[in-house]
Amino acid sequence: MRGEAIHLLSVKDENLKKEITLKDVAEAAGVSKMTASRALRGANDVSKVNVEKVKKAAKEIGYVGNHLAASLTKTNSNxxxxxxxxxxxxxxxxxxxxxxxxxxxxxxxxxxxxxxxxxxxxxxxxxxxxxxxxxxxxxxxxxxxxxxxxxxxxxxxxxxxxxxxxxxxxxxxxxxSHEKAGYDMARALLETGRERIGFIGCIIENDFRAAKRKAGFIRALDEAGHNLVCDYNVDSVSTISVGRGLVDEALSAHPELDCIYFSNDDIAAGALFRCIEKQIAVPEDLALIGFNGMDISNCFPGKLGTSVTDxxxxxxxxxxxxxxxxxxxxxxxxxxxxxxxxxxxxxxxxxxxxx
Amino acid sequence: MRGEAIHLLSVKDENLKKEITLKDVAEAAGVSKMTASRALRGANDVSKVNVEKVKKAAKEIGYVGNHLAASLTKTNSNxxxxxxxxxxxxxxxxxxxxxxxxxxxxxxxxxxxxxxxxxxxxxxxxxxxxxxxxxxxxxxxxxxxxxxxxxxxxxxxxxxxxxxxxxxxxxxxxxxSHEKAGYDMARALLETGRERIGFIGCIIENDFRAAKRKAGFIRALDEAGHNLVCDYNVDSVSTISVGRGLVDEALSAHPELDCIYFSNDDIAAGALFRCIEKQIAVPEDLALIGFNGMDISNCFPGKLGTSVTDxxxxxxxxxxxxxxxxxxxxxxxxxxxxxxxxxxxxxxxxxxxxx
DNA sequence: AAATGTATCGATACCGGTATCGATACCAGT
DNA sequence: ACTGGTATCGATACCGGTATCGATACATTT
The missing domain is CATH 3.40.50.2300 (Response regulator)
Incomplete structure (x- = not known):
């Protein structure tokens, strides 16, 4: 038993070969740890000869620095x-x-x-x-x-x-401000004459930003004396297919809709795709508005509205x-x-x- | 002199408040550093009384552990x-x-x-x-x-x-294997009877995987005695708009195309959007094949082909x-x-x- | 020649934890 | 009472770097 354990250890030793430290570099270069440390960090108080020697030694023995140790000497890591x-x-x-x-x-x-x-x-x-x-x-x-x-x-x-x-x-x-972003978009939409506006979104709990946009949007409508025609919320990740499904629901329940504000571009795009199938003219008869200005908002240039974020x-x-x-x-x-x-x-x- | 130095130190102490270390916790709890260390790590050789005292002290003085120091004692960090x-x-x-x-x-x-x-x-x-x-x-x-x-x-x-x-x-x-993924897709396409197949891709340098898919795809065509009808490559990030543009180019140069393999879903989707505008029947008259099976590949269910990756x-x-x-x-x-x-x-x- | 300055280097003491091992106290068994 | 065992704890030595300060050698100034 014991003999075996010892044997295993020695084998392990050969495999692991101990970590290569700055001390090893220093010894290989024939200088002290400090000189090696300074040389590798490009300090200016090391002779050029030693800088070369240290860098060469480090490369040869495959030295990899240790951020843990270096950071421990400072108050913060990088x-x-x-x-x-x-x-x-x-x-x-x-x-x-x-x-x-x-x-x-x-x-x-x-x-x-x-x-x-x-x-x-x-x-x-x-x-x-x-x-x-x-x-x-x-x-x-x-x-x-x-x-x-x-x-x-x-x-x-x-x-x-x-x-x-x-x-x-x-x-x-x-x-x-997401509140303002929602507010501004609503104002812009109202300016184009749209008034029968609905909301469709995927707002999972604690997604405060999506909720704020919606709140700002509603506030602007409110100020103009309007309400959301409809308000669909799904507590799931937003996808194209969710947009496809919900726009169907919304339109059949509220055919008077002339604009829908979505919680983001993906759902808006899904809705657009469905509208294309149903041959609904977007945005002429129905404006679809997303959020973020992602690549997908350019699927059919000009058709989707959005707030482009950076x-x-x-x-x-x-x-x-x-x-x-x-x-x-x-x-x-x-x-x-x-x-x-x-x-x-x-x-x-x-x-x-x-x- | 001495008094001044001490004064400065005490002022500094108030401002910086020195980092709170395990030693502070230990002192607050009236035990040694080691006992505090063991208590916080849930070791089993600390009395329950002291575990309580240490944990309470740590919480009270707002102690945050230091992974740097802890990792330094092991061979690896976590x-x-x-x-x-x-x-x-x-x-x-x-x-x-x-x-x-x-x-x-x-x-x-x-x-x-x-x-x-x-x-x-x-x-x-x-x-x-x-x-x-x-x-x-x-x-x-x-x-x-x-x-x-x-x-x-x-x-x-x-x-x-x-x-x-x-x-x-x-x-x-x-x-x-991306090579195999490309190969398999080509085989599957050939089986559906498509033979006038082109390629459109955004393969930036060193994107070996996209290149491998293309190579595998071509190999399968080759084995079946076919060549790529056309081969468009753009060295840029792939976007919907690139797909829109290139599919136009490809179709006007090669109207006989009955299938296009894209380097990913985004470009394929872009091509699909353009085809919808041009009222080309996809996939009946022209099959469009992407890669990855991202959300966007479901834009118009059934229309885009793709390899769904996990x-x-x-x-x-x-x-x-x-x-x-x-x-x-x-x-x-x-x-x-x-x-x-x-x-x-x-x-x-x-x-x-x-x- | 003495004094001063500059460049270069190394010994030492840390940083904030943890492993190790020994010390102590207390219990049961003989 | 003595031995052995267990539970609990602390002193010490590290881990792998870096800051600090003093030592040395050599050049420059007076």
């Missing part, structure tokens, strides 16, 4: 935490893409977590990420429970909330704020960057209904 | 590295989503990097991630330069290559392999999981052209 509610939604992929793009060629790297629109999970994910002592944090939204806000504040690191500027802003924020721009701007605040000489002030969506009504503009 | 070529492409969002889903409720957390289909950048990103001493690594693809393969092997951590099973497999792999399943399976190998009692063998795409031809099956 990780940037990112918390998103979801990843299947391409909106957040675009945001993520903007973030990684801005972080490219910097020393910072993103770690991230998904909250699934669940506040408890969000709290755990944030706490977990904070345990990595990130240099900064990007979180989605502005509606957090008190406990979450507390740990965010206690972390004492630059924080950027993204997507939404409506709720509580803890530090910096990049995004726009997802990647939001991610990029958020990351850049963190870069400024993490590398900045002085601690720069918190910022608020608003990237207002652009309303795009397409052919609807040429078809102001005369009703 | 990070899982993920390297993807791109994030704007929703395919990889789905993969990512599968990964994070599988990692939920585990101690592991994803760090990730984007290679932008650039081999040099990929190398840097991988090296950077390895510096965090991740417990495992997920990388996209099977075609790596030697230098990259070297550091992957030297890392001596579980590695899963995803998406593609065609190239060099270093350790484990999850995905399918992106989230690939991510999830890859993460689960890592979980098994990182937490497994023994070092489990490397695995190969093939998730073959399902061919979906829709209405095309009822319309085997008699030509």
């Amino acid at each position: 990780l940037i935490g990112v918390v998103l509610p979801n990843l299947t939604n391409i909106v957040f992929s675009h945001v993520m893409s903007g973030i990684t793009g801005a972080l490219d060629d910097t020393i910072f790297q993103p770690v991230f977590g998904v909250s699934d629109y669940d506040e408890e999970k969000e709290y755990e994910v944030i706490k977990n990420i904070l345990s990595w002592r990130p240099a900064g944090l990007i979180v989605t939204g502005t509606n957090f429970p008190e406990s979450t806000k507390l740990i965010l504040r206690q972390a004492k690191i630059p924080l950027v909330q993204i997507m939404d500027t409506d709720g509580d802003i803890i530090d910096s924020v990049v995004g726009f 997802r990647a721009g939001i991610g990029s701007a958020a990351a850049k704020i963190l870069l400024r605040r993490c590398t900045g000489e002085m601690s720069i002030e918190s910022e608020k960057i608003v990237l207002e969506p652009q309303i795009r009504l397409g052919n609807l503009l040429e078809n102001s209904s005369s009703s | 990070l899982i590295g993920v390297v993807l070529p791109n994030l704007t492409n929703i395919v990889f969002s789905h993969v990512m989503s599968g990964i994070t889903g599988a990692l939920d409720d585990t101690i592991f957390q994803p760090v990730f990097g984007v290679s932008d289909y650039d081999e040099e950048k990929e190398y840097e990103v991988i090296k950077n991630i390895l510096s965090w001493r991740p417990a495992g690594l997920i990388v996209t693809g099977t075609n790596f330069p030697e230098s990259t393969k070297l550091i992957l092997r030297q890392a001596k951590i579980p590695l899963v290559q995803i998406m593609d099973t065609d190239g060099d497999i270093i350790d484990s792999v999850v995905g399918f 992106r989230a399943g690939i991510g999830s399976a890859a993460a689960k392999i890592l979980l098994r190998r990182c937490t497994g009692e023994m070092s489990i063998e490397s695995e190969k999981i093939v998730l073959e795409p399902q061919i979906r031809l829709g209405n095309l099956l009822e319309n085997s052209s008699s030509s």
